Amino acid sequence: MSPTRTVKTGPPMQDLCAIVMAAGQGTRMHSDLVKVLHPLNGLPMISHVLEMCRRLGVKRTLGVIGYQAERVRDALGVLPVEFVVQAEQRGTAHAVLQAEGALQGFEGNVLVLSGDVPLLSDALVERLVTTHIKTRAHATLVTTRLASPHGYGRILRDPRGAFRAIVEEVEATPAQRRVTEINAGIYCFRAPRLFAALHRVKPSAVKKELYLPEVLPILRKAGGRIATVLAEDPREALGINTRAELAEAAAVLRRRVVDRLMAAGVTCLDPASVHVSSLASVGRDTTLYPNVQIEGRTCIGGGCTVHAGSRIRDSRLGNRVTVLDGCVIVESEIADDCAIGPYAHLRPGSHLKRKVKVGNFVEVKKSVIGEGSKVPHLTYVGDATLGERVNVGAGTITCNYDGFAKHRTIIEDEAFIGSNSSLVAPVKIGRGAIVAAGSAITQEVPPDAVAFGRAMQANKEGRAAEIRRTRGKK
Numbered sequence: 166m167s168p169t170r171t172v173k174t175g176p177p178m179q180d181l182c183a184i185v186m187a188a189g190q191g192t193r194m195h196s197d198l199v200k201v202l203h204p205l206n207g208l209p210m211i212s213h214v215l216e217m218c219r220r221l222g223v224k225r226t227l228g229v230i231g232y233q234a235e236r237v238r239d240a241l242g243v244l245p246v247e248f249v250v251q252a253e254q255r256g257t258a259h260a261v262l263q264a265e266g267a268l269q270g271f272e273g274n275v276l277v278l279s280g281d282v283p284l285l286s287d288a289l290v291e292r293l294v295t296t297h298i299k300t301r302a303h304a305t306l307v308t309t310r311l312a313s314p315h316g317y318g319r320i321l322r323d324p325r326g327a328f329r330a331i332v333e334e335v336e337a338t339p340a341q342r343r344v345t346e347i348n349a350g351i352y353c354f355r356a357p358r359l360f361a362a363l364h365r366v367k368p369s370a371v372k373k374e375l376y377l378p379e380v381l382p383i384l385r386k387a388g389g390r391i392a393t394v395l396a397e398d399p400r401e402a403l404g405i406n407t408r409a410e411l412a413e414a415a416a417v418l419r420r421r422v423v424d425r426l427m428a429a430g431v432t433c434l435d436p437a438s439v440h441v442s443s444l445a446s447v448g449r450d451t452t453l454y455p456n457v458q459i460e461g462r463t464c465i466g467g468g469c470t471v472h473a474g475s476r477i478r479d480s481r482l483g484n485r486v487t488v489l490d491g492c493v494i495v496e497s498e499i500a501d502d503c504a505i506g507p508y509a510h511l512r513p514g515s516h517l518k519r520k521v522k523v524g525n526f527v528e529v530k531k532s533v534i535g536e537g538s539k540v541p542h543l544t545y546v547g548d549a550t551l552g553e554r555v556n557v558g559a560g561t562i563t564c565n566y567d568g569f570a571k572h573r574t575i576i577e578d579e580a581f582i583g584s585n586s587s588l589v590a591p592v593k594i595g596r597g598a599i600v601a602a603g604s605a606i607t608q609e610v611p612p613d614a615v616a617f618g619r620a621m622q623a624n625k626e627g628r629a630a631e632i633r634r635t636r637g638k639k
């Protein structure tokens with residue numbers, strides 16, 4: 166599960182390709198979104214399968230797509246996967262057959278995985294492959310035992326326990342439905358024999374679909390050996406067909422990631438409510454408070470504290486960073502010893518250098534804030550570059566947008582911006598300059614100057630008392 170794990174390329178993985186079935190709509194989800202893109206612990210469901218292929222060092226991974234193919238392609242484009250299209254979803258055997266052309270001439274073994282079975286451990290799939298090779302099987306599959314096997318294909322064995330066939334729930338007799346050993350839908354085949362057998366699969370009796378498990382009796386009857394690998398932990402074989410199963414899988418995955426983090430020295434005050442993406446990393450002696458969400462490829466250093474209700478996505482935090490309650494941090498970079506929040510929003514492209522403080526109700530976007538600078542309260546910093554040891558008073562706004570285009574604000578080292586100032590971009594505040602509170606700054610402020618961008622104050626001596634007197638008469 167560790168994202169830093171090195172990729173395996175040695176035997177038996179070097180001659181291994183993978184096919185990931187992902188063309189179905191997922192009707193049982195009742196969704197406008199194709200099933201395999203439903204987020205699972207912050208990543209599209211199928212990404213968990215593809216990331217495993219990557220970690221295992223599989224030579225080539227082919228994703229079979231069909232329903233909302235373009236959407237799947239767009240979502241997964243960054244991963245090392247080639248796509249083949251199954252235009253019409255005629256069943257899992259038909260899905261795998263679509264990869265035949267792409268694997269023409271490949272004589273090695275092929276893993277067949279399912280985009281909706283995302284909880285497999287690397288160890289289980291490694292055991293599948295090594296068993297397949299050691300037993301010289303023509304096909305090897307993962308099975309498990311479930312107290313309630315509803316919805317899964319059941320494993321049929323002969324009286325001596327040897328594998329015979331798989332029967333799908335809808336096609337099974339009442340007696341077959343009582344079988345508790347199920348097909349996880351995860352297989353290893355010798356590629357040439359798989360494709361030869363796929364051409365011989367006939368449509369099923371009830372649903373008239375081409376079922377992948379049908380290749381197993383075909384291979385067996387041709388004299389091939391079929392091996393099985395039992396997943397001791399049935400949660401690894403969980404197939405996601407419904408929203409309830411999606412939630413179940415998410416809980417398993419969350420707990421797995423949190424357990425791994427705790428084992429590596431992270432404190433989770435309430436492990437059940439902490440959500441950490443499988444691709445995130447968190448350093449030792451970091452503390453995560455309840456209801457924290459760490460999403461995407463976020464990387465958090467050591468000795469940090471993330472308080473309750475904060476969400477951090479695709480960001481890098483250095484060491485000893487404090488994130489107070491209720492912050493949202495997206496695609497940002499935060500160096501060591503920074504303090505953020507409570508209720509701060511760091512939008513994409515925020516880059517905080519060391520020892521920066523970004524306080525209450527501050528929004529930052531596409532800006533660099535230099536070392537030791539402070540933006541403590543109620544401020545918007547957008548499209549700006551702040552130097553070192555700058556102090557930005559409460560309520561300051563960089564007016565970066567004139568209704569047509571965005572403009573930059575530059576604030577040089579040690580400048581001081583008085584509270585409630587509007588810095589109308591493009592504008593530059595020179596090194597060591599002071600902006601008087603309540604200013605609207607529309608022109609460059611030279612270094613070490615004081616800028617008053619507000620109306621002069623006029624005091625009328627005794628006028629308040631006079632007003633009170635005249636009003637009192639009436």
Ligand code: UD1
Pocket residue numbers: 186187188189190191201229251253254255256257258259260279280281282316317318319331333347348349350375376377378403404405406
């Ligand atoms: C399948 C297995 C079943 C097993 C279960 C494990 C078959 C016939 N049945 O059932 O034995 O217990 O998985 O989870 O294989 N897909 C395509 N093209 C198609 C049809 C499906 O790409 O034409 C993809 C789906 O998108 C999905 C995967 O194949 O990712 C499995 O299909 P699904 O319909 O979910 O099969 P199950 O009914 O779960």
Ligand code: CA
Pocket residue numbers: 281404405406
């Ligand atoms: Ca399924």
